[in-house]
Amino acid sequence: MNAVAIPAALVARLRAARRVAVLSGAGISAESGVPTFRDAQTGLWARYRPEDLATPAAFARDPQLVWDWYAWRRERVAQAQPNPGHRALVALEGRVAAFTLITQNVDGLHRRAGSRRVIELHGDITRSVCSVERCEVGAWDDTGERPPRCPACGAPLRPDVVWFGEALPRAALAAAQAAAESCEVFLCVGTSTVVYPAAELPFAAQRSGACVVEVNPDATPLSSSADFRLPGPAGTVLPALLA
């Protein structure tokens, strides 16, 4: 893939910006070997669409199947390392007065890269909670049962993520909306911009006067209205943008 040209006007705009917000999606972790939602699932998961497994109904129907899917994804995430795209955002955080990183990813790779001001809109796959009380459960008796049971109430455990049809954490969503509506530059990185309410954020930022930049090799519903489109992989484009 040819190097993506970075417009000088964008570099200048980003250098002058004091308030920057970023929305990231699965695409930023693709170069770390974590499959995106668009990527076909592999192996025994090939016959399932992620949207069909990441729902309360799927968990009610077959909790073991859903638990095993998350266990499989946790293994992939555990083997993955942050890539230059993640690290470039750590560098950007270090040089902007007011920086907010909003992620849809549940892989924890932004934190592992060193990002601090991270809003995990959809949760974190490495944490488990009681499916009834939603209290975080760090340890449980490994009886081999899948999902394991909450030591406090015996209910099945579930991953600490937001499933389709479930509300996002109110404080996280409010903080993300505030960051989008008050930033001067909004970077939208590696997301297909189809899952709501996250997908609304770049449009809210643009309505509030921010310069919206899309980093994605493929076109998305945001592409036609973005102020700048950088059609390449985040692991190459972000370091070049911040050089």
Ligand SMILES: CC(C)NC(=O)[C@H](Cc1c[nH]c2ccccc12)NC(=O)[C@H](CCCC/N=C(/NCCC(=O)O)S[C@H]1O[C@H](COP(=O)(O)OP(=O)(O)OC[C@H]2O[C@@H](n3cnc4c(N)ncnc43)[C@H](O)[C@@H]2O)[C@@H](O)[C@H]1O)NC(=O)OCc1ccccc1
């Ligand atoms: C499918 C979509 C149409 N459905 C929704 O949006 C639904 C329903 C809905 C609500 N409002 C709407 C309005 C309109 C239409 C539908 C809705 N939203 C919900 O259900 C939300 C909850 C949404 C969150 C669901 N959980 C996830 N994840 C956690 C779990 C888990 O991970 O297992 S969503 C999950 O999918 C999404 C996947 O999108 P992306 O991250 O963008 O990844 P994708 O694979 O799609 O694309 C990757 C992109 O990267 C690019 N790329 C590839 N390689 C690279 C590369 N190297 N560099 C850069 N880019 C790259 C590709 O080109 C591609 O564009 C992410 O958000 C991810 O977190 N909840 C809710 O609305 O609740 C109601 C409510 C409200 C109040 C009270 C009660 C209930």
